[in-house]
Amino acid sequence: MAVLVDTDTRLCVSGITGREGTFHSLNNRAYGTQVVSGVTPGKGGQDVEGIPVFDTFHEAVEQTGANTAMVFVPPRFAADSILEAEDAGISLIVTITEGIPAHDEMRVYNHLARNPDVRLVGPNCPGILSPGKSNVGIIPAAFFREGNVGVVSRSGTLTYQIGNELAQSGFGNSSIVGIGGDPVPGSSFIDIIELFEADPETELIVLSGEIGGDAEERAADHIADHVSKPVVAYIAGFTAPPGKTMGHAGAIVSGSSGTAQAKADALEARGVRVGRNPTQVAEIAVEILGARV
Amino acid sequence: MDLLEYQGKQLFSKHGVPVPEGRHAVTVPEAVEGADELGYPVVVKAQVQIGGRGKAGGIKLAANRSEAETHAAAILGMDIRGLTVHELYVEKASQIDEEYYAAVVFDRGAKKPMAMLSRMGGMDVEAIAEKDPEAMVKLHVDPLIGFQDFQGRRLAFEAGVAADVIRPVGAMLAKLYDTFVAEDAMLLEVNPLLVTEAREVVALDAKVTLDDNALYRHLDSAEFRNLSAEDPQERMAKERGLTYVSLDGNIGILGNGAGLVMSTLDVVAQAGGRPANFLDAGGGSKAEAITSAVEVILSNDDVTAVLFNIFGGITRCDEVAKGLIEAFRQIEPTVPFVVRLDGTNDKEGRALLAEAALPNVHTESTMLEAAERVVELAG
Numbered sequence: 001m002a003v004l005v006d007t008d009t010r011l012c013v014s015g016i017t018g019r020e021g022t023f024h025s026l027n028n029r030a031y032g033t034q035v036v037s038g039v040t041p042g043k044g045g046q047d048v049e050g051i052p053v054f055d056t057f058h059e060a061v062e063q064t065g066a067n068t069a070m071v072f073v074p075p076r077f078a079a080d081s082i083l084e085a086e087d088a089g090i091s092l093i094v095t096i097t098e099g100i101p102a103h104d105e106m107r108v109y110n111h112l113a114r115n116p117d118v119r120l121v122g123p124n125c126p127g128i129l130s131p132g133k134s135n136v137g138i139i140p141a142a143f144f145r146e147g148n149v150g151v152v153s154r155s156g157t158l159t160y161q162i163g164n165e166l167a168q169s170g171f172g173n174s175s176i177v178g179i180g181g182d183p184v185p186g187s188s189f190i191d192i193i194e195l196f197e198a199d200p201e202t203e204l205i206v207l208s209g210e211i212g213g214d215a216e217e218r219a220a221d222h223i224a225d226h227v228s229k230p231v232v233a234y235i236a237g238f239t240a241p242p243g244k245t246m247g248h249a250g251a252i253v254s255g256s257s258g259t260a261q262a263k264a265d266a267l268e269a270r271g272v273r274v275g276r277n278p279t280q281v282a283e284i285a286v287e288i289l290g291a292r293v
Numbered sequence: 294m295d296l297l298e299y300q301g302k303q304l305f306s307k308h309g310v311p312v313p314e315g316r317h318a319v320t321v322p323e324a325v326e327g328a329d330e331l332g333y334p335v336v337v338k339a340q341v342q343i344g345g346r347g348k349a350g351g352i353k354l355a356a357n358r359s360e361a362e363t364h365a366a367a368i369l370g371m372d373i374r375g376l377t378v379h380e381l382y383v384e385k386a387s388q389i390d391e392e393y394y395a396a397v398v399f400d401r402g403a404k405k406p407m408a409m410l411s412r413m414g415g416m417d418v419e420a421i422a423e424k425d426p427e428a429m430v431k432l433h434v435d436p437l438i439g440f441q442d443f444q445g446r447r448l449a450f451e452a453g454v455a456a457d458v459i460r461p462v463g464a465m466l467a468k469l470y471d472t473f474v475a476e477d478a479m480l481l482e483v484n485p486l487l488v489t490e491a492r493e494v495v496a497l498d499a500k501v502t503l504d505d506n507a508l509y510r511h512l513d514s515a516e517f518r519n520l521s522a523e524d525p526q527e528r529m530a531k532e533r534g535l536t537y538v539s540l541d542g543n544i545g546i547l548g549n550g551a552g553l554v555m556s557t558l559d560v561v562a563q564a565g566g567r568p569a570n571f572l573d574a575g576g577g578s579k580a581e582a583i584t585s586a587v588e589v590i591l592s593n594d595d596v597t598a599v600l601f602n603i604f605g606g607i608t609r610c611d612e613v614a615k616g617l618i619e620a621f622r623q624i625e626p627t628v629p630f631v632v633r634l635d636g637t638n639d640k641e642g643r644a645l646l647a648e649a650a651l652p653n654v655h656t657e658s659t660m661l662e663a664a665e666r667v668v669e670l671a672g
Contacts, residue, residue, distance in 0.1 A: 076509060076510075100506060101477055101510075102399060102477070103436070103474065103477050103507065106405065106406075110404065111437060126606075138606065139606070140607070140637060143636070155550060155552020155553065156550050157553040158553045158555075159552070160606050164604070164635065184404050210555055218402075234556075236553075236559060240558070241540065244571075245505075247536045247538075247554060256419075277660070277661060
């Protein structure tokens with residue numbers, strides 16, 4: 001088992017003919033993901049190393065049975081591409097694109113919220129990896145293997161760092177889900193934690209958060225009330241000054257809210273252990289699940 | 294991007310939000326000329342992005358030309374809580390009867406815009422919340438249908454706005470919402486929202502934050518400059534397409550990925566050090582980008598040591614090593630570097646560094662060891 005992507009995933013990539021889109025589509029296919037089609041308006045009929053390209057998502061879904069979309073198009077076209085994928089009946093839309101205007105994200109979010117059959121992960125995320133089964137996105141799969149730790153994170157490289165620390169302690173992963181560093185993520189920590197809670201393979205959940213917003217605080221409440229599995233957290237940005245955006249559009253301390261300390265306090269107050277650095281996250285995992293090496 | 298008052302008011306006017314007439318000035322003669330055009334009395338206002346301008350002496354009423362000249366000369370160059378005043382806004386004086394507070398903000402929690410109104414204007418929003426939380430009336434707007442007239446009326450009635458200005462206040466909220474959407478704002482705040490003696494409703498101040506990601510469709514706004522807030526390293530980094538934030542310590546930091554860089558700053562601070570900057574070289578950085586980033590970090594004279602913390606995914610560690618070697622060839626740094634390379638092509642990267650034998654470059658294998666080492670070397 002895993003969450004969101006597995007051997008049943010049939011992926012259609014929006015922006016497959018772009019440089020990055022081609023590179024990562026082929027990487028995902030090489031990992032074993034069924035990359036069944038791509039969409040680039042005006043390039044229908046072409047193919048990318050055997051992957052057929054269509055002008056519209058509707059055609060791609062009809063002809064290749066795609067159930068998952070990966071969006072790689074530039075920011076100004078991304079909201080449109082997400083809405084097209086939803087309209088064509090895709091149930092999981094993973095958006096890698098960074099730099100989408102916040103108002104576009106907000107409109108897309110509120111529109112998708114009315115459709116119970118669709119889930120958006122991202123934007124501005126590294127994607128989802130279920131080791132040994134499927135990789136949708138840009139997560140470097142070589143560092144991860146199958147196992148029972150589910151990871152959900154707002155950042156990319158920090159996830160690899162934490163995943164690597166876990167791997168060195170002998171742990172593999174059920175799935176690694178990047179929810180993205182933007183102000184309006186399509187899926188929240190809570191959405192993904194619910195999936196890990198229901199996933200029989202996942203024994204421990206690692207939550208990697210950062211400054212800005214209140215998603216970690218909300219997750220803390222949810223964990224206390226609804227999660228039976230152990231959760232270990234990490235929060236980045238203790239040294240971030242207020243009012244300055246730390247790289248991610250969503251990572252900003254505004255006034256007195258969104259600080260790393262407030263998030264760590266909220267999690268600890270509800271019984272979630274918080275590692276002070278990525279290495280400590282792995283050490284706590286060892287304490288909870290026992291050494292694996 | 295945070296706008297200055299006069300820039301925010303330009304956007305307000307464009308969308309029909311009433312504002313007093315005013316002129317932007319960067320010199321005393323310009324300010325006086327503007328004041329003459331407007332007719333006295335005028336208010337001379339320092340243009341810096343910080344609260345408490347009035348208390349600091351940055352906002353002055355001028356009854357005539359000689360007062361306008363005196364105030365403009367005094368305010369230009371003034372230091373307001375660490376910011377030097379380089380720009381003025383001269384505005385026609387308003388006859389104040391009542392001061393309200395209005396705002397439209399991007400509510401990340403609800404993922405909807407939130408409109409706010411209070412009768413207690415003139416003090417900051419935290420002070421209102423502390424004094425009387427009930428005084429701030431808030432409601433969410435569905436971004437798919439926009440701000441409705443009833444919402445304007447409801448805010449105005451519930452906030453207890455004077456009966457004769459219910460309609461104009463509601464109308465101003467609707468126009469503020471239009472501005473918020475049309476300009477891709479993250480925040481619009483009007484404090485105070487003024488009711489004049491003639492019972493006209495005007496925005497006396499404007500605090501506007503725009504979404505940087507949407508500037509491509511607002512080319513006029515992208516041109517707005519703020520002379521007092523620009524940090525030299527941040528400007529240099531921006532020109533080079535790097536994500537850089539100035540901090541006040543002495544340890545230069547370079548990493549790949551915003552989350553990892555934030556984590557690196559924390560680990561350095563935990564080891565007892567003080568980071569000089571946040572620098573995210575981004576995913577897939579090539580050697581040239583790394584060389585360019587080293588130049589930006591070292592252009593800050595406070596830096597006494599530099600830490601590279603790379604976990605290669607799309608970024609290849611050998612490219613990072615090549616960039617560092619090239620930086621040493623071009624600029625011959627005199628401060629020590631600590632380099633931690635892990636992930637994609639890490640062995641190749643470490644081999645390149647070993648072969649180059651750069652002076653005063655130390656490699657460490659873990660993030661924690663690297664942080665401790667750089668703190669020790671930074672002194």
